[in-house]
Amino acid sequence: MSYYRRHMFFCTNRREGDERPCCCNRGGAEAKDYxxxxxxxxGLTGPGGLRVNAAGCLDRCEEGPVAVVYPEGVWYTWVDEEDLDELVDEHLVHGREVERLKL
Incomplete structure (x- = not known):
């Protein structure tokens, strides 16, 4: 068994002076905090549970903001806190992937 059952990484990369968009400017850090x-x-966090982390560039900038959930390797994007709540409730609590938010 791994130390965490699931690990969710949010791209929080900030890109300055580049033509590509960055997830930080699209709310990646705020989504991670939320x-x-x-x-x-x-009560989902801790050993045997969930770990939520910031990540550097996940290189899907044009599709951002982005997050990925492991061990499933499912990539998501979102628009608002309601979408984030759905990700928590469905995928992180019940293990059901949220098709409409998948990349």
């Missing part, structure tokens, strides 16, 4: 706080409040 999901991390919600997961903690729901």
């Amino acid at each position: 999901v991390k706080a919600r997961a903690k409040a729901l």
Whole structure:
């Protein structure tokens, strides 16, 4: 068994002076903070549970903001907190991938 059951990485890369967009300018860091706080409040975090982390560039900039959930390797994007709540409730709590938010 791995130390965490699931690991969710949010791209929080900030790109300055580049033509490519960056997830940080699209709310990646705020989304990470929101999901991390919600997961903690729901008691999902810690050994055997969920870990929510910031990541550097995940190289899917044009599709951003992006996050990926392991061990499934499912990539997501979102628009608002309602989408993030759905990701937490469906994928992180119940293990059901959210098709409409998948990349």
